[in-house]
Amino acid sequence: MNSIQLKxxxxxxxxxxxxxxxxxxxxxxxxxxxxxxxxxNDKSLYLGQSPFFGTIIIHESVLNDERLFNYVLLHExxxxxxxxxxxxxxxxxxxxxxxxSVIFALSxxxxxxxxxxxxxxxxxxxxxxxxxxxxxIPCAFSWAMELDAEFQAIKxxxxxxxxxxxxxxxxxxxxxxGYLVIARMTHPTTDITxxxxxxxxxxxxHEG
Numbered sequence: 015m016n017s018i019q020l021k022x023x024x025x026x027x028x029x030x031x032x033x034x035x036x037x038x039x040x041x042x043x044x045x046x047x048x049x050x051x052x053x054x055n056d057k058s059l060y061l062g063q064s065p066f067f068g069t070i071i072i073h074e075s076v077l078n079d080e081r082l083f084n085y086v087l088l089h090e091x092x093x094x095x096x097x098x099x100x101x102x103x104x105x106x107x108x109x110x111x112x113x114x115s116v117i118f119a120l121s122x123x124x125x126x127x128x129x130x131x132x133x134x135x136x137x138x139x140x141x142x143x144x145x146x147x148x149x150x151i152p153c154a155f156s157w158a159m160e161l162d163a164e165f166q167a168i169k170x171x172x173x174x175x176x177x178x179x180x181x182x183x184x185x186x187x188x189x190x191x192g193y194l195v196i197a198r199m200t201h202p203t204t205d206i207t208x209x210x211x212x213x214x215x216x217x218x219x220h221e222g
Contacts, residue, residue: 015049015069023069027053035074043084043170048091052077059193061183062086064093066100085167085179092166099159105152115145149199156200164207165214173211180204 015023015037024034032055039049051071061082062072070090076083093099119141126134168176184204202210 015051019067019069020051022067023051023065023071026063026065026067027051027071030058031055032058040083040087042087042091048087050087062090064090066103068094070094081171081175082179082182085171085176088167088170089163092163093159096159096162102152102155102159105155108148108152112145112148115141115148119145153199157202160201161207161210164202165211168211173208177204177208 020037027034032053035052035054037049037051039047042048048070051069052074053071054074058073060073061076062070064070070087072083072086072090076086119138122134122138122141126132126138164176171179181204
């Protein structure tokens with residue numbers, strides 16, 4: 015990690031109301047070393063991240079649980095290797111376009127009610143449909159990124175360990191409703207992840 019990456023990482027942590035703790039070289043389950051940045055935050059919404067400038071940040075609380083640490087680290091390392099993840103940046107413009115389409119749709123609906131023109135309802139539904147499509151595309155891309163990262167972690171720690179960790183995280187965390195909505199839009203549930211994993215490896219299961 016060079017000085018520019020470290021500076022950008024510290025800035026990223028501060029913008030999320032976190033505190034930079036230290037950098038550390040840790041050993042992966044396969045024996046290789048990986049340099050990470052450790053941060054602290056009393057109300058952090060995430061345990062790890064891999065920002066677009068090629069670093070990995072891990073919340074200091076994760077260090078107390080080896081299995082959880084390995085899972086979070088492997089997940090974020092997978093994100094770091096996703097060169098195609100940069101495509102999410104232009105796709106985020108579709109989120110803005112979705113909100114604009116919703117505004118236009120609501121404007122059309124109001125105009126239809128005021129003018130008592132039912133013909134405008136068709137335009138309203140079309141604009142609403144366009145807004146939905148604009149929103150689904152970046153969300154689907156985010157799901158693909160997350161599924162790929164989860165699959166990479168499962169390959170190393172196993173499906174049983176993955177399920178154990180995810181269930182413990184679900185019990186220990188109590189996020190707000192707003193966060194849950196965003197999380198569902200950008201991250202598949204544990205159940206969906208497991209179903210996709212088993213479906214992709216169904217031939218291996220049958221052979222076993």
